[in-house]
Amino acid sequence: MDPRRLLVFREVARAGSLAGAARALGWTQPAVSQQVRALERETGTALVLRQGRGVALTEAGRVLLRHAEGVADRLAAAEQEIAAFTGLAAGVVRLAAFPTAAAVLLPPALVALRERAPALQVHFAEQEPPEAEAAVRSGEADLALVFRHAEDEDAVPGDLLREPLGAHPVHAVVPAGRPLPGTLADLRDEPWIAGCVRCRGHLLRCARRAGFTPDVRFATDDHVVVQRLVGRGLGVALLPSWALAASTQPGVVAVDLPDVDGRVVETLARPDARRVPGVAALLAALRAAA
Template sequence: MLIFREIARTGSIAGAARGLGWTQPAVSQHLRHLERQAGTPLVLRRPRGVQLTEAGRALLRHADAIATRVQAATADLEAMVQLRAGTVRLAAFPSAGATLIPAAMSLLAERHPGLDVRLRAAEPPQAVAQLDAGEVDLAITFTHAGQTPPGTGELTRIPAGQDPLRLVLPRTHPSAGPPDTPLDLRALADDTWIGGCERCTAHLLQTCELAGFTPDIRHGTDDYVLTQALIARGLAVGLLPQLALDAARDPRVAVRPALDVRPRTLYVLHHREAEQIPAVRSALRAILDITATHTPAPTG
């Protein structure tokens, strides 16, 4: 089953052989044996690799679960022998990676100094893809109100708090203050806007259309430092999450709550069996402890 999973992951028998350090005939022999046991072809041989059949795709889901259970068993044994030593790999979207996750990693280091924690910055779709591919153990993601939460039914998805969205304007803008009073988006209907990542831009469009106008989006970047730099120069206005402002706040911009704009929801995702791995379980607990106590910094 694990050999078959490697064939599916690499897309070819040759790729699986290279990954496993075996010969192609040996890998082919194991595949033929598995297909005889299954009673049906699992792959279609193509000139440049293989394509999974419907039966192969069904079996792959079980192979992934087996691989995770094998990893869980190995990690359990290592934790017992090495006093909870182990590695946990995280993928987090940039603003969480600059705020919540360093705090969680620090807390985890205090609780379990023997753990090796590794972080990758990745937007939610990429983080989920890395989790599916077995490249990370936990994916920290978000979804905007009205959007489908990330991940599939094969993954465990845990809500981890909310992140308010704030309107960011030049300090010279007529609507720049007062900072604690929510601002109606319609007050900015005639302004030039900055869009973010694909999902964030889609949310901005939907939110503004619900408010009764279509925003004039002239710029697009998921870099919240660049976004604020453009706004500070009076070139646009934008809608940024509080975590992005916590990570890097440009003193030249004004920030106001957005009226009737719902916050985005944070999630931590993992494979169902992964929580049995001590390092993953400890990291998950630290992340949830930090997100439970996190409060956005005051705006103004």
């Protein structure tokens, strides 16, 4: 049984479609389909069932997938040991990260990584946590930087490994020159500015606990725009500390409120990816920079 075909089959199972596996592998869909058919001839049984645009594994396919995962783990371990033996971390690591992490955490981490592993290339894509998680799951990214709030504790299924890098406060941002709020409820009558889906959900949950529904009049993911709107007295917002560290605009004041939860920044990766030397080197640089 050709182990390369097992790895292709594993990507098909992970992606849930031939097209998704082709994207993850950088192949054409017919080439992936050909490998799966060849593997079915080798095993003498059907391994996948076509369902619309996707595929489902047969019982034999599920059995074979367990062995394919084992093969992938052994190959990744071999790669790690050989790289450790030669002392090299090279190649390409694909990273997905949310905007404020890209602005605050990535620059020092990548500078340190360049000194430690000059042959390693990091390809970066800016993505919000749900998209970054999906990119890791599909194989389009090797590592993701994401954030979660307390209510998102179980948002990531257990087939991905996550490693917290630190907790960070979320501040209420209000126009300068006004009385400062003592609790979130003090802002119940203000117009609100909300950001990404996850951030908006956090605002709604905090406001619900404080006994009100925020009047959201502006929606933008751009933290500079948020601060400029606040600075002109057009609304108030919740912003994470990293957003303010990346850029603080005039006319705004950040206030810590006891009834606003912070958030945790963490990495997400597939178990096999974390054993790749380049991924391990990037993880170490992110830990040090955090």
